[in-house]
Structures are given as C-alpha cells and as structure tokens.
Amino acid sequence: MAKYLAKRLGSALLVLFALSLLSFGMVRMMPGDPALQYLNIENPDPNQLAEIRAELGLDAPWYTQYLEWAGGVLTGDFGSSLTKSQEIGTMLGDRFPVSLQLAIIAVIVGLLIGLPSGVVSAVRQGTPLDALIRGGSFVSLSVPAFAIGAVVIMLNALTLKLPLIGFTPWEVSPLGSILSLLAPALILSLAMSAVISRYSRGTVLDTLSQDYIRTARSKGVPTGRIVRGHALRNALIPVTTVVGIQLAALIGGTVVIENVFAIPGMGSMLIEAINSSDYPTIQACVLVLGACFVLINLVVDLLYPVIDPRVRAS
Helix, strand or coil, X not given: CHHHHHHHHHHHHHHHHHHHHHHHHHHCCCCCCHHHHXXXXXXXXXXXXXXXXXXXCCCCCHHHHHHHHHHHHHCXXXXXXXXXXXXXHHHHHHHHHHHHHHHHHHHHHHHHHHHHHHHHHHHCCCCHHHHHHHHHHHHHHHCCXXXXXXXXXXXXXXXXXXCCXXXXXXXXXXXXXXXXXXXXXXHHHHHHHHHHHHHHHHHHHHHHCCHHHHHHHHCCCCHHHHHHHHHHHHHHHHHHHHHHHHHHHHHHHCXXXXXXXXXXXXHHHHHHHHHCCCHHHHHHHHHHHHHHHHHHHHHHHHHHHHHCHHHHHC
C-alpha cells in the first residue's frame, strides 16, 4: 500500500509541475498588456510603461519570472493582483469556498438522481421506464448548463420571480447559502447525473449477467437483495471514478454558470482576471483548479483498494 501511495503521489507532483509550466507559458501568450491595465490610462508614456513593467517584474527573462512565482507558490504566496491591489491568496480564500460549495451540492444532487435512476434502468431493462431514463440522460448531456440557466432565469422572471440571482454567504446564513446555490447546482448536476446513470446502468447490467447472480436467483434470493448486495458494490468503482472526475471538473467548470447567476466564486474571478490581463491571478486560478483536479483524482485512486479488495490483491 505504501508503494502504491508513493507512486500516485509522485505522478501527482509531476502533473502539478507540468501544469505550472503550462499555465505560466500560456498566460504570457495571451493578447493584452498587464502594464496597460495596471496604469488604466489612455496613451501612456512609453517610459512610464517601461517603469511599470520593471516594477512588476515583467521585463525579466521568463525563467526568472517563473522561478520567482513558483518559489512564492511553494511558500503559499501567490503574489498580488495587478488590477485590484489585493493579495491573490486572500481573494482565493474568499472565492474558492463558494465554488467548492456549489460543486459539492451539485455532486450530491447528481448522485441522488443518477445512481438510483441507473440502477432502476438496469433492473427494468427494455421497459418504457428504461427508455425514458436513457432518453432523459441523453437530453441532459446534450443541453449546455448555461443555456438551461438562462432559460430558468427568464422563466422565473416571467412567473415565480424567486430570488435566483446572487449569493448568500455561509457566515450570514448556512441555510440561506445552500438555498442560494440550489438552482445553479441543480442545473450543473443534470449532466453529471446523466453520466452517473449511464455508468451505473452498464455496471449493474454486467453484474446481473454473471453466473453467480444466476445461481443466486435460482436459489430464490430476492432481486432487491441481489442488487443491494452485489450489483451496487460492483458499480461503486466506476461511479467513484466518475464522481471524482466530475467534482474536479465542476470546481473549474462553474465559470459560466457563476456568471449567469452572479455567484462570486473562482469562475467569476478567473473571467475578471482574463479580461484585465491579470497574469498572477490567472496563473493562481489555473494552478489551484488544476491542483483540485489532481488531488481529487489521487483520492479516488486511493479509494479503489478500500472499495474493491481485488485492487489490493493486485
């Protein structure tokens, strides 16, 4: 187990190093001049621009900039925003929990919808209910979340007029915070529940076709007991993988939905930084989101031996 853990940790560190290089390089290929955004004046003096670039360290060689930035990140210092005059670490501390809370609620809702529907679809294979669940999954995967969000907001404005826009901080009201994220979380969970439903259906169908399941049925074991005792357990590995990947993707994939519902999370922070060519903020956002993806996948890998003893044996 220690060897397995060391191998996974080593792979995760290599991925994070590659991600830091990629985010650093790609940000500098973007159009726009952060010095211009920093000055925020029209037709600035070239000498003044040169002074600002020197002050921000943008005139140094790229490898020097990278080493200074990476060294700061390793000590927990992401630097300061070029346009907001704030510490990026403080901004991340304010914004990241909001995106994480939204993603967790979406995952919980997706599991509550996707897992039972996948099992029911497998048990009722070939029935109209099976066709309805599969059709609903196809539609959920096909329609973008931001399009559903825009339609929901429009219909709400014309009918119920519920307070769907905005966010209530957890410190103000935990229940109000959850309720303010419920609509966007439900919209985000639709595609995830469809993926979970399809994976769980396939795994359950494969399990139910095994010889030992037929033997159990011939002995008179009830279908419900077979599904709970065997099919669901075997479905946990692919479902755990999907949930882990979807949670990581949701944390970074809330960019559009956060802007649609005016939620002050990582997504809106990243959009603001891109629009203002705020290099340090963009790099920090990309690195944190990538680190979440790597960390969650590492946790999923470590859960495999716990869920399935066959993984420990191999």
